[in-house]
């Protein structure tokens with residue numbers, strides 16, 4: 001029997017795909033999947049299409065996105081186009097869990113614990129042949145089986161009435177006053193999910209964003225409607241050990257520059273099922289598909305280390321760059337032959353940018 005621990009999207013997708021040909025049980029500590037919500041629900045067009053193979057994802061759509069505005073600390077910004085969707089995580093998680101229940105034995109309100117290789121599932125004690133740790137950032141599976149743990153960022157998100165610059169554009173805010181990572185607003189009708197991701201002091205950063213940001217502070221209307229917070233793993237860790245595999249947040253499978261995990265975990269669930277029972281091949285296949293993107297993503301993340309005046313210079317220089325078809329999940333596509341030519345042209349027309357580009361690449 002394969003035991004999948006956790007019924008977030010990573011667990012439900014794994015149980016569905018493995019359950020087609022194997023004896024699978026999935027256990028979730030809460031009464032239902034997708035609770036509590038700790039996600040902004042922003043996914044790329046490509047990711048949306050992949051999820052539609054497993055559920056009626058259009059039912060979960062809250063907004064369609066056509067691109068993003070990237071703000072410097074002083075409120076200057078540049079624009080990049082790229083299609084994406086905002087989805088309601090609770091609905092997505094529930095649909096995926098219902099699908100998993102067609103292929104796996106389901107346990108809810110059941111927090112799995114381990115005594116050596118024995119899994120305690122409620123009042124039952126079983127010795128699974130394989131264990132899939134899809135149990136999120138606090139992973140009991142990872143701790144019980146001695147996996148290395150990643151570093152974490154904290155994230156805080158509120159929902160508030162908001163005058164978006166464009167209701168189909170996400171807004172990203174850079175600058176040391178608002179985070180040492182980044183802050184965002186994701187519009188939905190006349191409100192927005194407004195959040196900060198940072199190593200520490202997220203509440204203070206969020207207050208700074210809402211009260212002091214030259215653009216955001218003027219466009220937040222009224223008080224906060226909803227608040228949630230959570231942890232985001234910073235980096236991928238080794239995720240296979242003998243008959244135990246981690247997937248999703250438990251393994252640190254998130255984009256290094258955004259903390260978004262929904263695309264990577266879906267790719268991982270597919271690679272796990274394709275390669276099962278060879279878990280080492282699961283690892284190799286995942287890294288073959290996304291290793292290059294993760295490496296490139298870490299370089300993109302170095303932008304957040306720049307000083308405010310350096311961010312100002314970059315945002316100014318990119319104002320007329322005309323990014324189109326920005327792929328949220330695959331930063332390597334920035335280096336398509338067409339883009340490389342334009343990037344080089346922009347760099348050489350702003351010699352100070354060459355130094356900054358090298359700084360970002362070196363880390």
Ligand SMILES: Cc1cc2nc3c(=O)[nH]c(=O)nc-3n(C[C@H](O)[C@H](O)[C@H](O)COP(=O)(O)OP(=O)(O)OC[C@H]3O[C@@H](n4cnc5c(N)ncnc54)[C@H](O)[C@@H]3O)c2cc1C
Nearest residue numbers: 006008009010029040041042112136230248249260261262
């Ligand atoms: C504020 C915030 C905003 C985010 N925004 C985005 C975004 O816009 N786009 C994006 O792609 N990603 C986003 N993410 C990241 C995304 O939410 C995660 O990558 C994703 O939820 C990971 O899914 P998962 O299935 O691995 O883990 P989870 O969704 O955390 O699911 C783990 C499940 O395991 C269960 N569990 C834990 N321990 C046990 C146990 N011992 N026994 C039984 N069950 C257990 C939990 O109850 C939970 O249901 C965001 C995260 C945060 C915090």
